[in-house]
Amino acid sequence: MGYERQADFGTPASDATATVTALIDGRPVTVPVGTTVMRAAAEIGTAIPKLCATDSLKSFGSCRLCLVEVEGRRGTPASCTTPVEEGMVVHTQTPALQKLRKGVMELYISDHPLDCLTCAANGDCELQDQAGAVGLREVRYDLQGANHLGQAKDLSNPYFDFDPSKCIACSRCVRACDEVQGTFALTIEGRGFASKVSAGTASDDFLSSDCVSCGACVQACPTATLQERKVVEIGTPERAVVTTCAYCGVGCTFRAEMRGEQLVRMVPWKDGKANRGHSCVKGRFAWGYAQHQERILKPMIRASIDQPWREVSWDEAFAYSASEIRRIQAKYGQRSVGGITSSRCTNEETFLVQKLIRAGFGNNNVDTCARVCHSPTGYGLKTTFGTSAGTQDFDSVEAADVILVIGANPTDAHPVFASRMKRRLRQGAKLIVIDPRRIDLVRTPHIEAAHHLPLRPGTNVAVLTAMAHVIVTEGLVDAAFVRERCDPQEFQDWADFVGLARNSPEALAPLTTVDAQELRAAARLYATGGNGAIYYGLGVTEHSQGSSTVMAIANLAMATGNIGRPGVGVNPLRGQNNVQGACDMGSFPHELSGYRHISDGDTRALFEADWGVALDSEPGLRIPNMLDAAVDGSFKALYVQGEDILQSDPNTKHVAAGLAAMECVIVQDLFLNETANYAHIFLPGSTFLEKDGTFTNAERRIQPVRKVMTPLNGLADWEVTQGLGNALGLDWSYTHPSEIMDEVARLTPSFAGVSFERLDELGSIQWPANAANPEGTPVMHVDGFVRGKGKFVVTDYVPTDEKTGPRFPLLLTTGRILSHYNVGAQTRRTENVAWHPEDRLELHPVDAEDRGLKDGDWVKLASRSGETTLRVLVTDRVAPGIVYTTFHHPSTQANVVTTDYSDWATNCPEYKVTAVQVSASNGPTDWQADYEAQAAESRRIARLEAAE
């Protein structure tokens, strides 16, 4: 595909169903009621000149360039604000209009630098295009008068420049920040000639403002006023390829805009069904890690972890890996080895890794990082609804009347979806937030939660049970829905349980610390406020009762009839880009792709016939079980693709002990990550820009990932796994990832209708996609639950065993921040460190004063697992007794503090509840110092001497 700008119809599409017909320049056009003349003209290929209009923003009508003539009307209305009416006759080009437009454009250009040849936007500038379109050939006004030229550029943002001298004050940037992103960071300051775009801070620079660097303003700017710095450095792109972002589970689609094999910029794709043309700072800008100098590009091996790495050929690496796996299995048994698939890799790569383990290693010791995030979602929703996935598409939020956010911080962790949610909230939907912290969503421009329930960490089940108590005892159950769709006895058992006096908000308030009346009001709102949609994240799952909480959420949705149509549902906000896909592909040790248990003989036979091997019928080890078994001596080798368990998994010392006890650790990654400190074989990985495949996002949407550049390491990740498989004697011969997806489709009923050809045709597909749903399934459980009758599950509150006490009186909860992603392996290698150079510990002012601490002080954070040091951020965002930090920086290693308690059903770690103490510190802990030294020692690479 060559380079073409994305189509711009000038104003948003109307969603009306009734239509009107008009005549534009003699051509009939039929459009939905509410469509503007500008858009109607664009739809028949007539581009009315415009500057302040773009179809991602509401009509504004300020530039006066899009004037038209309408027969029977006086004057020259702006086509961007004039709706089409039945029988309307429009002329878009007349001598009078031409003269008017030329005059307007002349005024714009009279105060614009005439440096087009050296301007970064040369050839990609709407102002330049429109000057040509209106036939401007001369400017009669010189630059001697007052003008805006020569104003200082704002270069504070690491990714884009702001050059006010090129600004035409069209307000597109301001409106994009308001309408698309919802941050309201920008404004037009001053009046008339003094009007200027302002970031609203004293220093008036973008970096210190509320700007979240989503890029919406840059995308909206019709000139080079807001310009990506990469375009300034490299030049304009010459081709564009649509692909899918490799950061979070929202799954934004982007145009990778290229010059040769050099990525110039990532621009959100307007037709992307997950992001609808929006982006965040990570996907839009933070891709520099892909070519970072610290990427490892050659395979390496070493006999023991105290030795330096030695670079070897791919063949030697594969042969050595296979010989080690076989040696260990011969010595310790077939089940002594295993592997971890990556939620960062494609569906095809993930499928291949689990196939390698089941067919090549001959056991089911395969797990994935969903273990430590959303495995309770899989368990909980499978149990209650019959499918291990969320029920809705993202578009569904536009029909929600009440949005309940529990244990999620969308503006930081799922920012593009958060923008869509915020837009709906600004339209009037009501918001309930259940979170120990006062997350941004609780009060943000033009949005205020109707109810914020700041519960004590670890009491999710108690709060949800109390809400259920209100719904049942106050007669708010949707009896018709329950009668028709759910198992009646199970409902009655549940209703009897939640209706007990001990489950009332008042009875549970001492445990939850949530005001009973506020909780009652929230429950009533959710049950009676119209379409109620629940969105949740890791604040739900990463608890000792994570699975119970998911089931408690499902119970609430069923009891109130909030399932099976747009605007409602149970919506897990998945963490990594392909965590849904990794789970779908059979990455869990107890099930094959499509969530079919390994003990199911018929399913196993299907795979055995296709793969030509016998499969083990027993479940394998989960990640924490693997580490326990390693410490105990029965698990000796691990193949880890694209996952850094040493930094991301809880109780770092235990993870390190497990890894150290293994005889062979194979790490496949872009960088020598923390886990690689304990590795014996390193297989260099490839980025999402270097391979073909698919990712599946949080709404079950399977989307294409397309190769835009040659892998720097020489092989895509699926090719590396294939090399390893063949070294183990598997005789694989895939020539393209599409062949792997074809295999998935023939073995997995919910993927039966998925192929690369079909994805090219439709753009994306939400599973299940099969004969019954050939174009996929945006909303699930419409006519009935997948499992038949919806299952109410009694979820008794069982307190965590992690208790505060005199030694550890505070509760630590952890989370993410907007600018960084998980362990930070990618984002720490980008300019995003400008926003978050270190992990900080949030501490309430009262707790800070008790300890004599002030903002910015170094503190020791200690638990029974370990201790670390970091700087403190004093804030009342957290309640007294609660502290919070992120885990993006290995120098902090927040997980050295977290414990090995986990969810009862899935072993998902309890990251969100750790009893800690905070005290003043004057330097790193011994552990941090030792770790840093060991990491440096471990990352040595032996340099080969030059040949004589």
Add this chain to the structure above:
Amino acid sequence: MTGQERLTYMANQIARNFATLDDAVAARAVADHLLKYWDPRMKAGILAHREGLLPVAAAAVAMLGEGVRTVEPRST
């Protein structure tokens, strides 16, 4: 926590989350869970060291020892 202690803890934790069920039903549910989600060495480990188990967990483990196979395949 040693590996063995962790197995005992996990089995008891599962049992505590089925505490609202009748003991016999709860034991069956715990046994189902162990069969569906525990690898053979974990099952062998808990069978070999049953001390410290809550009554429901102990009953579940006893079912494993008797060779109960209650996993019912589920599909999406």
